Amino acid sequence: MPRSRRTSSARTSSERYRNRHGRTLRSSVTGPHLPPLRTRIDSFEMTVASTADYLKSVWPDELADVKFEIGAVPLGLPEAGAPVARWSVIGHRVILYRLPIQRLSKLHRDDELHKRMIIESCVFRAVAELLGKDPWDLAPDRFRHF
Template structure:
């Protein structure tokens, strides 16, 4: 039966870095000269954050202490099609957007990055409009797009 050649209990010095077959540390998949890849979660979070910042800039007094949050899915089902897209808590001044229903239960006529972004922005606009008791078109008529 072969024995382990390593006699000391310490790992070899090369194992401090992720070194496979002497190649050194692993680098990003895209390489040093290309931007990092963006996944669906990052895309969703950045779209919600940029839309919330835009609306806070237009309505600074009304949205000054409103907290925007992103959750994966709602706990209960009470939406028109069985799944909520967002939840507004006016008492605690909080808006929770549910990422998975917004991303996966959406029927877009063109499934590309622009239309996904517009749908997410529309959900943020409708949630803020529900909080403020206004029509989404009244928040920013030049930016709101309804699907």
């Protein structure tokens, strides 16, 4: 079947750059050739790094040779009915799994503060497991409100 000449020749340059609602196409704020200014991965890494630095300043002798790493997901499948691991402690390595922490955590408010708090709590619980302490005992002065 031959094409209609009307559709191919009648298009103007402005029609090519419009979607079906008549608006122009949208791009990101940073432009099409620049990366986003701050991604979820970057904010996750910054939160883990700042929390790890804080804990290393509070417990310098115990955490001197501890390495903090970030993984996407834990290797292998969990057993049936078992929860997905949020972190692993292997020797002097603490591996935090980004996707289970970010996507499987139940937040009562979905904002930046609560997302940061859940990441910090996972770092605290992983370090507490490494040191054999209660997470609340890692920074007792931080939780005093007087």
